[in-house]
Amino acid sequence: MRNGDKSIQGICFGEVLWDNLPTGKKLGGAPLNVAYHLNKLGVVTRMLTRIGRDENGSELLSACEQLGIPTTLFQFDDSLPTSTVEVTIDAERNVQYExxxxxxxxxxxxDTVVLEEVEVIDFLVYxxxxxxxxxxxxxxxxLLEKARFRVMDVNLRAPYFGPEKIHSLLKYADFVKMNAEELHIxxxxxxxxxxxxxxxxxxxxxxxxxxxxxxxxxxxxGAVYHFKKDNISYHFPALKVQVEDTIGSGDSFLAAFLAKRFQMQDGxxxxxxxxxxxxLSGFVTQSSGACPAYSPEDINRFHWLNPIFRDSNLKVKQ
Incomplete structure (x- = not known):
């Protein structure tokens, strides 16, 4: 898809939260991470979510505004709290969540206003x-009934998933991102x-x-991209970097892919x-947390210092 004369806009639906890491409190939630990186990459993406009317909610709202994540679709709950997650990282730098x-x-x-918003944007991430x-x-x-292009970011977290709901969500999806474990499940x-x-x-x-x-x-x-229309599967390697933590690396990969895909020009x-x-995923992996600060110059320099060895493999499926 090409950008043309029109700016690309999206909405991310879902969880926003504070990850309570061993090193301190970090803003988190997979759809929020995707929204952060899309906005950093020039794709205006609002977050449709709900927070509590509490101190954590006020801090989260301020943090999103400071990060450049539009908060006009935030909702506020008078009885339920803002989400928190207890995060532990093991010796192999793998992450576990409570x-x-x-x-x-x-x-x-x-409501009607939100449904009308979803009808006119370019994509919905959920x-x-x-x-x-x-x-x-x-x-x-x-929302999925109204959206033009629906991006499902599978995020299976026990005990909060089962086949019935996952299958219902997959039926709407135009584009799906998942990890290898989720693929097998x-x-x-x-x-x-x-x-x-x-x-x-x-x-x-x-x-x-x-x-x-x-x-x-x-x-x-790395990752494998499968495209039904052209009947291809394309493997691309990951950058070899010093891992700080793996929080949000998949979210940044998805955001960067979508940004390039929707801003794609001829050639x-x-x-x-x-x-x-x-x-971008490699940059996030060698950084702390899911939403590190960066500029286009930072990513260009990181790319120059960490060139990807092109052992990618394109396979046309039979």
Missing amino acids: IVYPVAWDRIAV GSLACRDEISFQSLLL ISDWNGATATSTDQQRVDLIMERFAIQEVIVTYGAD VQLEEVLEFAAT
Whole structure:
């Protein structure tokens, strides 16, 4: 898709929260992380969420405004608190989360104004975690009926997921991002076997739910982009960086990919889109937290210092 004379705009639906890390409190939530990076990359993206009328909510609202995340679609809850998550990081730098329930974003509401907003934007990004409560889930289904282009960022967090809701969300998706573990869980629900390859698992999901584009992330092993229209699967490596933590690296990859995809001009190749996504993801991985400060010059310099070895592989599916 090309930008043309019109600026690209999106909405991210779902959770916003404070990650209570061993090093201190950090702003978080997968859809918020995606919104942060999209806005940094020049794609105006509002956050549709709900926070409590409490100190954490006031601090979160101020933090989002300071980060350049539009807050005009924030909702405020008089009874439920702003979300917090207890985060632990093990010796291998893997992250574990304890997510409090219920919180304000479990009660996201929609009205005529919000539905009209969703009808005119270019894309809606949504995840599965925000659907753990029926109120937010039903609100999202109303939005998905109106959205032009629907991006599902799978975010399976035990015990807040099951096949029924995930399948309902996948039926609406035009574009899906998931990690390898999530790919295996969802494809197993749909008939994959122990001998099924990842390619077969992706094909199974894309065919059953009529999904056009899928990205599967593999951490240090990069990502694979699957495009149904051209019948291709494209592997691109991850940057080799010193890992600070892995919080938000997948979110930044998705944001960078979407920004390039929607701002795409004639002559921009898929390799450029994926390379940009891998570069931003690598920068976030070697930074602390999901929303580190950066400028375009910072990313350009990081790319220059950390060139990607182009062992990418394009496969035309038979």
